[in-house]
Amino acid sequence: MKLIVAIINNDDSMAVTSALTRENFMVTKLSTTGGFLLAGNTTLLIGSEDGAVARVEEIINHFSNARNTIVSTDKSLGRGLHNDDVAPEVHVGGATVFVLSVDSMRKF
Numbered sequence: 001m002k003l004i005v006a007i008i009n010n011d012d013s014m015a016v017t018s019a020l021t022r023e024n025f026m027v028t029k030l031s032t033t034g035g036f037l038l039a040g041n042t043t044l045l046i047g048s049e050d051g052a053v054a055r056v057e058e059i060i061n062h063f064s065n066a067r068n069t070i071v072s073t074d075k076s077l078g079r080g081l082h083n084d085d086v087a088p089e090v091h092v093g094g095a096t097v098f099v100l101s102v103d104s105m106r107k108f
Helices: 010-022 050-063
Strands: 002-009 026-033 040-048 066-070 089-093 095-101
Touching: 002 010, 002 050, 010 026, 010 040, 010 050, 040 050, 050 095
Parallel strands: none
Antiparallel strands: 002 040, 002 095, 026 040, 066 089
């Protein structure tokens, strides 16, 4: 048995979760915040048999879209705007996936 930890963009969470539950995967959704952009994201905890890990990864990959976004900056606070204060555009989205072995799983 595997525990798959998938960190995905909030915008993709409903589509990923719906697709996984349609195929009877056990999914727990957690609201989390990323350390780089300090933006909200979603962490999914997914229980899977060893042979189904590839299918879970396919679903996550299909519904987790990468995109570019503008990052707000606080560099100008208290001193006005300057040419180097333009908010940068960064690549976000997609998914970060960890696959962990599980010794046992019980439902009570």
